[in-house]
Amino acid sequence: xxxxxxxxxxxxxxxxxxxxxxxxxxxxxxxxxxxxxxxxxxxxxxxxxxxxxxxxxxxxxxxxxxxxxxxxxxxxxxxxxxxxxxxxxx
Amino acid sequence: xxxxxxxxxxxxxxxxxxxxxxxxxxxxxxxxxxxxxxxxxxxxxxxxxxxxxxxxxxxxxxxxxxxxxxxxxxxxxxxxxxxxxxxxxxxxxxxxxxxxxxxxxxxxxxxxxxxxxxxxxxxxxxxxxxxxxxxxxxxxxxxxxxxxxxxxxxxxxxxxxxxxxxxxxxxxxxxxxxxxxxxxxxxxxxxxxxxxxxxxxxxxxxxxxxxxxxxxxxxxxxxxxxxxxxxxxxxxxxxxxxxxxxxxxxxxxxxxxxxxxxxxx
Amino acid sequence: xxxxxxxxxxxxxxxxxxxxxxxxxxxxxxxxxxxxxxxxxxxxxxxxxxxxxxxxxxxxxxxxxxxxxxxxxxxxxxxxxxxxxxxxxxxxxxxxxxxxxxxxxxxxxxxxxxxxxxxxxxxxxxxxxxxxxxxxxxxxxxxxxxxxxxxxxxxxxxxxxxxxxxxxxxxxxxxxxxxxxxxxxxxxxxxxxxxxxxxxxxxxxxxxxxxxxxxxxxxxxxxxxxxxxxxxxxxxxxxxxxxxxxxxxxxxxxxxxxxxxxxxxxxxxxxxxxxxxxxxxxxxxxxxxxx
Numbered sequence: 001x002x003x004x005x006x007x008x009x010x011x012x013x014x015x016x017x018x019x020x021x022x023x024x025x026x027x028x029x030x031x032x033x034x035x036x037x038x039x040x041x042x043x044x045x046x047x048x049x050x051x052x053x054x055x056x057x058x059x060x061x062x063x064x065x066x067x068x069x070x071x072x073x074x075x076x077x078x079x080x081x082x083x084x085x086x087x088x089x090x
Numbered sequence: 091x092x093x094x095x096x097x098x099x100x101x102x103x104x105x106x107x108x109x110x111x112x113x114x115x116x117x118x119x120x121x122x123x124x125x126x127x128x129x130x131x132x133x134x135x136x137x138x139x140x141x142x143x144x145x146x147x148x149x150x151x152x153x154x155x156x157x158x159x160x161x162x163x164x165x166x167x168x169x170x171x172x173x174x175x176x177x178x179x180x181x182x183x184x185x186x187x188x189x190x191x192x193x194x195x196x197x198x199x200x201x202x203x204x205x206x207x208x209x210x211x212x213x214x215x216x217x218x219x220x221x222x223x224x225x226x227x228x229x230x231x232x233x234x235x236x237x238x239x240x241x242x243x244x245x246x247x248x249x250x251x252x253x254x255x256x257x258x259x260x261x262x263x264x265x266x267x268x269x270x271x272x273x274x275x276x277x278x279x280x281x282x283x284x285x286x287x288x289x290x291x292x293x294x295x296x297x298x299x300x301x302x303x304x305x306x307x308x309x310x311x312x313x314x315x316x317x318x319x320x321x322x323x324x325x326x327x328x329x330x331x332x333x334x335x336x337x338x339x340x341x342x343x344x345x346x347x348x349x350x351x352x353x354x355x
Numbered sequence: 356x357x358x359x360x361x362x363x364x365x366x367x368x369x370x371x372x373x374x375x376x377x378x379x380x381x382x383x384x385x386x387x388x389x390x391x392x393x394x395x396x397x398x399x400x401x402x403x404x405x406x407x408x409x410x411x412x413x414x415x416x417x418x419x420x421x422x423x424x425x426x427x428x429x430x431x432x433x434x435x436x437x438x439x440x441x442x443x444x445x446x447x448x449x450x451x452x453x454x455x456x457x458x459x460x461x462x463x464x465x466x467x468x469x470x471x472x473x474x475x476x477x478x479x480x481x482x483x484x485x486x487x488x489x490x491x492x493x494x495x496x497x498x499x500x501x502x503x504x505x506x507x508x509x510x511x512x513x514x515x516x517x518x519x520x521x522x523x524x525x526x527x528x529x530x531x532x533x534x535x536x537x538x539x540x541x542x543x544x545x546x547x548x549x550x551x552x553x554x555x556x557x558x559x560x561x562x563x564x565x566x567x568x569x570x571x572x573x574x575x576x577x578x579x580x581x582x583x584x585x586x587x588x589x590x591x592x593x594x595x596x597x598x599x600x601x602x603x604x605x606x607x608x609x610x611x612x613x614x615x616x617x618x619x620x621x622x623x624x625x626x627x628x629x630x631x632x633x634x635x636x637x638x639x640x641x642x643x644x645x646x
Contacts, residue, residue, distance in 0.1 A: 003209040004382070005389040007403050014385060028183060042639045047187050055631070058624055065406060066413040072406060098446040102460050108479040108517065109463060111486045115478060127484055169371040176368035181361045188369065190634065193570070195380045197626040199578050201603040202390070202619040205612070206383035229379040232372055234571075241563055279529070290468045292581055307468035321478065328471045335466030336459060343458045346525060347450075349532025352563030 024050065038090040046087070053086035109332075116326035123321045138326035148327065151309035154220065155289065156334055158303060162224040163284040166231045167277060174239035175265065179248065192233035204297045211298055222298045223305070227288040234287070235280045241352030242276025243269075275345035282342045289335055306331060390616035408617035418618070420593060421601045422625075425577060428597060432515055432576040437569060439516070440523025441561070445553075447528055458528075461521040473585025476514045480586075500587065504594035507587045511595050514582060519575070523568045530564035531557060566637040570630060577626055598622055 024047060033046035040052065057079035064075035115123050116138050117131045126132075142148040176182070177189060207226060208217070216222040246269070254264040270277070296308040310327050391408055395401045412418055447457055467475065482488035482499050491498040500510040534557065542552050580599040583589065589596035589604075602622065606615035 003213065004206075004386045005393060005395065005401060007389060007392060009403070009405075010385075010389045010392060013388070025183065042635060045186075047184065051187070051631075055624075055628060059628070062409070062413060062621065062624070065410045094446045095448075098443065098457070101443050101446075102457070105460060105464055105517065105521070107486060108475050111479045112475050123484060127489055129486075165375075169375055172368035173372040176365035179359060179362075180365040181359045182363050182365040182369075185365075188373070190631070192372070192376060193630065193634070194627060195376055196571075196574050197578075197623060197630060198380075198384070199599050199602060199619050199622045199626075201580070201599055202387055202606050202612075202615050203383045205606075206386035207379070209386070210379075210382050225375065226379055228375055232376055234567075236372060237567065286462075286465055289466060292468055292470050307470055310468075310474075311470055324474065325478070328467070328475060331468055331471055332463055332466055336463065339459050339462040339466070340455075343455045346458055346529050347454045347532060349534070350529045350564075351533040351560055352530070352567065 020050075040086075040090045044090060049087050049090040050083075052090065053083040056082055056086065112325045112328050115321055116329050118322060120320055120322040138322040139330075141323050142327055142330065147309060148306075151304060151306035152330065154299070154303050155295075155305040155307070158220040158223040158227075158295070158305070159285055159288045159334075161220055162227045162231060162288045163281050165224055166228050166235045166284045167281060169228075170232055170235035170239055170280070171270075171277075172265075174236045174243055175269070177236065177240045178243035179251065189236075192236060195233055196230045200293045204293060207294065208297050217298060218300045218302045220303045223295045223303060224288075226294045226298055227291060230291075231284045231287055235284055238280045238283060238352065239273070239276050242273045242279075242350060245351070246272050275348055275350065278342040278345040279350065282338055282346075285338050286335060289331075387616045387619055390612050391620055393613055395612045404613065408614045409621070412614055412617050412621060417593070417596075417601055418598075421596055421598050424594075424596065425598045428512070428579070429573060429576045431512055432519070433569065433572055435512075435516055436520045436523050436572055437565070440520050440568065441527050441565075443520070443524045444527035444531055445557075447524075449532065458525070461524055463521075464518050465521050465525075467518075469581035470585050472514065472518050473582045476510065476517075476582075477586050480510050502591060504591055507591055507595050511583045511586060514586060515576065515579065518582065519572060522571065526564040526568045527561055530561040534560050562637070562640070566634075569637070570633055573633060574626060574630060577629075 027046070035043045035045050037043050038049075040049070044052070060079050060082065061072065061075045064070070064072060114129070114131060117134045117136070118128075119133070119135055119137070122128075122132060177185060211217050211222045211226070216225070250268070250272070251264065254268055259268070290307075292305070292307045292311075295305040296311075299305065299308070306327065310324060392403060392405060393401045394404050448454055464472075479485045480487045480500050482492055488498060488500075497503075498506050500506045538556050539552070542556055547555075578599050579597055580603065583595045583597060584600060584603075587595045589600045599622075602615060602618050605611050605618060
């Protein structure tokens with residue numbers, strides 16, 4: 001595993017991704033999602049909205065790095081907000 | 091009607107011209123190629139082909155490529171068939187996301203992934219084996235195979251499955267004796283695509299091999315840099331790379347001609 | 356589509372695929388993510404640098420240039436190859452012995468290893484010994500793909516059209532052949548024009564195969580590497596340096612593993628976004644049309 005060049009932040013990142021996947025699976029089992037139409041142009045399930053939210057967050061972080069000098073924590077905060085909005089109303 | 095075929099003919103000529111030029115050059119000596127421009131070889135020679143068939147470095151390249159490509163095709167089909175059946179017949183937890191995740195594996199730009207690939211396959215002791223290349227190529231062939239097969243399977247009415255189960259068939263028996271023959275065409279077409287994408291890929295195949303399993307495409311690049319562009323042998327090798335694929339397409343041509351829509355229509 | 360029964364046991368059928376693909380997919384991806392946040396000198400000497408590489412890459416003007424070239428190229432590829440592929444598929448005979456001949460000839464360019472495609476065109480387009488180069492110059496059009504950026508760019512595009520249009524043709528032809536004759540007869544009785552037949556009978560039936568064709572062509576053209584590398588080496592200047600070429604220069608040539616990894620992740624995100632949009636749009640288009 002040495003060649004994988006692990007660092008603590010990336011390890012935490014992947015643990016978080018794993019927990020997210022696991023959490024979504026459990027959530028789906030106890031409280032199945034219903035496909036519905038929000039402000040996004042197509043019908044989405046909870047998983048779809050999570051994916052869209054995460055993808056949008058990734059782009060937000062990249063845009064933050066490209067266009068501002070502010071701390072990335074701001075982008076992270078905004079992303080959480082964005083994710084919540086997409087999950088709730090998307 | 092006539093104009094239609096004229097367009098087709100022109101297009102086929104456009105396709106064939108570069109290939110003709112390659113065949114043309116493979117029949118000349120390199121000296122003739124470089125010294126003059128001629129539409130047909132002045133002194134046709136099969137010497138370039140003789141070099142390939144007598145030099146183990148060359149023909150082993152072919153054997154290696156054919157070996158891992160066949161392995162890849164068989165393995166891809168074996169794992170993709172049940173999966174495609176699952177996708178075409180059932181809904182299950184995360185099915186749509188899983189399907190898209192499979193597709194994302196075609197999207198990774200290889201250049202940087204080559205180093206981790208090399209290290210991964212070295213660490214499990216598969217470096218420079220045919221199975222390593224076959225496994226690595228499954229990364230982009232399996233998703234496509236699942237997609238195509240799923241299209242074919244969706245075209246088979248579900249009543250057939252249900253009738254078979256009522257008749258007391260077990261799933262494996264039904265799948266092999268009844269279902270597979272029904273989607274024979276799909277298997278042929280899928281095999282062609284797997285064969286094709288694995289045959290033409292160079293970067294992964296070159297990274298994961300050094301001597302024992304070196305593919306023909308890599309042999310070509312290395313021999314070129316060593317001997318200073320021997321156009322004759324190079325083009326002859328290029329002509330020969332067309333042969334295995336042409337055989338495969340010949341076997342599946344009727345399945346393509348019969349048609350498939352791959353949509354749930 | 357939605358009337359399929361729910362059966363969680365289906366996971367067992369999918370498991371072999373997940374295991375084999377994950378083996379080759381997940382570990383390398385994790386490793387690349389790890390690389391992207393570190394400055395790596397050798398396997399034992401590496402420093403955490405956070406998002407520095409991402410910042411550096413995003414401000415790199417070479418990336419901006421390559422990105423623009425890449426988008427123009429992929430867009431041109433899709434705009435030329437998809438309509439041309441459909442068109443050629445429509446001109447093909449529907450039955451008879453010529454079908455086999457056409458299919459085999461069409462498939463030939465697809466079966467050439469990618470670096471050999473570059474080699475073929477490198478020779479074919481040379482102004483001194485190549486048929487294409489000679490012919491174009493003989494027509495009075497000055498043409499030299501190693502010297503002129505426009506010529507080089509056009510050559511790469513023509514090469515890609517030569518190489519890949521057949522894939523679209525094969526898929527579309529198969530899609531057309533799957534349309535029952537009854538549909539055409541009904542259209543003839545209705546007195547439908549050729550265009551109407553295409554628009555309302557053929558095109559909807561081609562949706563499935565076109566979706567594969569569009570996605571494959573987008574992804575593969577966006578990652579095009581071996582062909583232009585052999586043909587032009589990215590030149591003249593940087594006229595044909597596409598994203599993966601730039602990435603390889605960085606990863607192999609300069610051995611900047613960290614920045615190159617950051618670059619690949621950005622690259623991957625771009626392809627992911629566009630593929631997701633295409634995929635979702637095409638899927639929902641079909642669902643809407645069927646209702």
